[in-house]
Amino acid sequence: MHIRVINPVITRVWEQDTLRTYSNVAGPGVNVSVVSLDWGTASIESYRDDALATPDILNKVLQAEKEGVDAVIIDCMADPGLHAAREISSIPVIGPAQASMHLAAILGFKFSVLSTSKRDIPWVEDQVTRYGLSKHLASVRPIDIPVLSLAENPEATFQALMQAAELAVTVDGAHVLVPGCTGLAGLAAHLREGLLKKDLDVQVLDPPSVAMKLAESLVSLGYAHSKMTFPFPPTKEIRWPF
């Protein structure tokens, strides 16, 4: 089984990290490969960034299917281009946010998303609405650290995450937590421990891991997205530079 992870930004610097992250959780006999975008932005924090990422994501998905890849994961909590990518492909295309939010709703009654910035709140709520999971959303709690600065001071990032998490659990009633950026990958287990020490026994999901397991499950069962919800686009003239 071959899973392709699309790192939907033009920054290649995270590719090795991303490969390691996904390979670590991959089951036996599962190959992982990572590609980044040729065209797009350095990070995805707005509808604009999402819009600039999507065209090349579509290229990378087409290419993956042509290469015989079994499933594609778009490694970003914005799930950029998810619906469009499913239209043009027959193999499963997974968004870590959609996968994690549904799992969160299975494991507890309410979840919170720990986002990087206050400006994500309307955007994440819009996403949860589209995924039909509004009843399960306790809150979106921002940590107010830009995506590109998350790795600068890991301790500060973790402390901010702990604080947002505590508020989500004790004030908003969240019982499962979903980090709102794949750049926070790897902190989930640490965060769960920190919360357990405060007697808050909540689940904290690691979205890349959840996406990986969903991809493996779909491939092994022969499932993909419904082509009636995501039919192939009608053939038509396209003018495009890349």
Added chain:
Amino acid sequence: MHIRVINPVITRVWEQDTLRTYSNVAGPGVNVSVVSLDWGTASIESYRDDALATPDILNKVLQAEKEGVDAVIIDCMADPGLHAAREISSIPVIGPAQASMHLAAILGFKFSVLSTSKRDIPWVEDQVTRYGLSKHLASVRPIDIPVLSLAENPEATFQALMQAAELAVTVDGAHVLVPGCTGLAGLAAHLREGLLKKDLDVQVLDPPSVAMKLAESLVSLGYAHSKMTFPFPPTKEIRWPF
């Protein structure tokens, strides 16, 4: 007042029609100009088409604001790029679908969207969900004629529209009708007359007209979208061919 209409496809053939349509309903002292896309697709009937239209729509919106245009209308019922366009601009950006659906919900309790194809149903329902208007949606009724063939046989298009409209009103309980494609512009009044003859006194909206009036209203009152819902994207590296 200067309103820019973006025809979000690479086909220039409709530009004059579009200009006439919008100019006809423009109030006194309102200038209308139309631009089409340099990059994108010939029509918008899928998430993929929407994704390929958006990057150049953003360019056209930036350019409009730079030229001192007062408001922008994206002339397509998919409202492609609406949220992203609002992020990068301070002037009002209007989507005919959003404008029409809210007006429909003001004029009656339930509306139906008359779409071109069956494949639009999930897509329009997704849109209505995002706009928070699901309670007002009676149904999405397709006429099963491709966007690019709507003008080929106007009588057949109208008959299909009449049939879908009747079902929407008598079976689904719609009291206001919203044509689901700006390519059906101009048929609204004719459709209303046809339905009146069958004793179905429902309102039929013409989305371009509704968008135009909303644009004029916003400009004259000095309103625009909220910059807290649609904040400017953080500055970051972008790699893009056009």
Added chain:
Amino acid sequence: MHIRVINPVITRVWEQDTLRTYSNVAGPGVNVSVVSLDWGTASIESYRDDALATPDILNKVLQAEKEGVDAVIIDCMADPGLHAAREISSIPVIGPAQASMHLAAILGFKFSVLSTSKRDIPWVEDQVTRYGLSKHLASVRPIDIPVLSLAENPEATFQALMQAAELAVTVDGAHVLVPGCTGLAGLAAHLREGLLKKDLDVQVLDPPSVAMKLAESLVSLGYAHSKMTFPFPPTKEIRWPF
């Protein structure tokens, strides 16, 4: 075009103000006239007041249509008698609350209503529910000044409004604000400036202006409410003193 504004109270003292307010935003060639009620209450702050206002509102609407008026605005955020008035008329009847709440939902994801009194909270929530916009409502925030005292101390009114507005934005997540009383008309622009100084770039709507623009738009496009949602009442015996 002739727009009739019904001041749905027995107090004539605001008529000139109301006329000025609406005339100021009226487009070129639009005449505005104002009438008050012969029977009703001095202000509308309860379901009871609403009930006592409605019968004479219906008279005033009938009279307006007979006089050839093009559209009617009921100048009160309770939208008193809106549905009944639409039943008995063919010309558009506009409620400033319904018009403003839908516009608010277009301009941002969530709005708050700044009401005059705590007792309005259930009442406004009931209204938002009826308009099918509950998903867009961030909160109802009262300023606790009776309608008839709003003009007594304008500075205190404004300060109370600022405070309620700040809480609505920072605590409740509102991105658009809707003053909950037409008696607050004219403060919208001032309130937006005050909030901008605190770095809260939210839109603040002026409901009379929004109602006026909606009235003009409907008249110029030849639209009105759906007669299937609001059919003429069956003919029957009525006993009524005025």
Added chain:
Amino acid sequence: MHIRVINPVITRVWEQDTLRTYSNVAGPGVNVSVVSLDWGTASIESYRDDALATPDILNKVLQAEKEGVDAVIIDCMADPGLHAAREISSIPVIGPAQASMHLAAILGFKFSVLSTSKRDIPWVEDQVTRYGLSKHLASVRPIDIPVLSLAENPEATFQALMQAAELAVTVDGAHVLVPGCTGLAGLAAHLREGLLKKDLDVQVLDPPSVAMKLAESLVSLGYAHSKMTFPFPPTKEIRWPF
């Protein structure tokens, strides 16, 4: 215990029937009295009729409370003036529709309202929305007989009711039925029998009976509506002819 039934129309002809209907289900020691309106319409089939009924309903409620009556029932499935009447009174004011719809939601998962006319559909749906019971509504099924003609041909009325009921149960999935007009009172038991013969074991409520039992229950327990949802209106100038 003294229960006052307000017959919210100007027709006195039904008063004896109404008194008998309510007295028949009244518990031991419960007195029933009936009053009709001095001002209003001959039947209530529109928002307009509702608006013309409400002012005198308020008078009758005030008078009932002054006379020491223990609770008031407004004998109409429009529940006209219910919220306003609760504002001005401390004793329970009951709407048969609200009482019946909540009971229906207790006895089964979904109910249908059997209304007199197709024009009631938007109006009843609006009502169910306000009562927060939309999830329990299977459908509104009209029988298309005007309120004032219901008694003309009882057999035809019953057959139309049976037909609407069968569709509600077999097509719409209703498990409890609520006649949408108190003029259909007394047919509930007969309708249930008719449906049982067709192997449709659904409950059919008789709204006046349900209202009576709710009134008795509230009085005997000392409960009334919450004065925080329905506070007394602020004192103010009122001009009114009766």
Added chain:
Amino acid sequence: MHIRVINPVITRVWEQDTLRTYSNVAGPGVNVSVVSLDWGTASIESYRDDALATPDILNKVLQAEKEGVDAVIIDCMADPGLHAAREISSIPVIGPAQASMHLAAILGFKFSVLSTSKRDIPWVEDQVTRYGLSKHLASVRPIDIPVLSLAENPEATFQALMQAAELAVTVDGAHVLVPGCTGLAGLAAHLREGLLKKDLDVQVLDPPSVAMKLAESLVSLGYAHSKMTFPFPPTKEIRWPF
């Protein structure tokens, strides 16, 4: 009329109290009898307790119907076994929580449940969701005293209840309060008085009383739950120790 109250726990100590509580509110000519369980738990505070109570509740319901009892009340705010009990019986089976929550929604727009423990919050929200009343729920406010300790220090229990009630009203906007445990029966009137002294004129329901009145109403009207929502289970092999 004979109403059977099932005390769904193995503790007999409350039987006399329960009998007195229900008899006090029973109407003239209504006999009340109480039975406890032979198998189950000492109190019901979890889905587990509910699961262990239900089988013997079913026995007690079958037995009640065989004895000619007219209606059954399951005396616990978890409404344990309500749906299953309705399947196996034709006589009304009442859950005090369902009865009280619907009455709360009739008497005001929003209610809060005052639960015994923080751990009840997800559980009560799940219950309210099932009853289709989420729109009416202001909050679940725990008092953090275990069910079996409620009677140990009545004054402390009352003070905790007062504090939770005040927060529910002033912070969460509740206008009606529903104690979340029948073990709090009898405190409702006292709590209402305490709140009135603080100028919070809210209704406080006593769930056993509400259940009793609903049982009496259903029996006197000849109503029961719909056998289409709760059909008799198909005959099949059962292996069971008691």
Added chain:
Amino acid sequence: MHIRVINPVITRVWEQDTLRTYSNVAGPGVNVSVVSLDWGTASIESYRDDALATPDILNKVLQAEKEGVDAVIIDCMADPGLHAAREISSIPVIGPAQASMHLAAILGFKFSVLSTSKRDIPWVEDQVTRYGLSKHLASVRPIDIPVLSLAENPEATFQALMQAAELAVTVDGAHVLVPGCTGLAGLAAHLREGLLKKDLDVQVLDPPSVAMKLAESLVSLGYAHSKMTFPFPPTKEIRWPF
């Protein structure tokens, strides 16, 4: 990894089939074991059956955790005892219905449940409501064959399933199908093929397979249900025969 499948009925006849079904989809290194109940019913088709199954399911879950099993699957689309089982355990407990419905909502916008009997409709809708997925439910379509007769005439079962499936897709707009009984396991792939031949390219899920993959995913990631949603029950007296 050891996964325990609880066959929640007293019939042992399906145990080998169940073991084969689950083992077939189990990943490398995953052991599967199956236990049936000592106490309960022969099949689960009602709330009553569910209630009689749950106590012994709890025993089997406790026993599984004691034996060091890694996760438990309750092999029935009623997900009987799911919430109670999670309270008493720390290892993941999976319900095939919950797992499949969430996956269905990931793969398409709307799913239908193909149930065995018409009497399941209210029951499945209740379940979907509890899982917070009502927006994704297109319909519940029964095939009207009792659970215990499904295997009697496989061809008739399949034809009934095909017919229900077609209606679900073409009439109700389902894009993913979820068989509503684990007794239909193995027909999913066959049903998908049958529908593809009719040009209906929808996904058909096999709930046991989906449950198995979810169990494996949770165990391999170290996740379980949130103990804040499902806390251990307080210690208390229990009287129970087995």
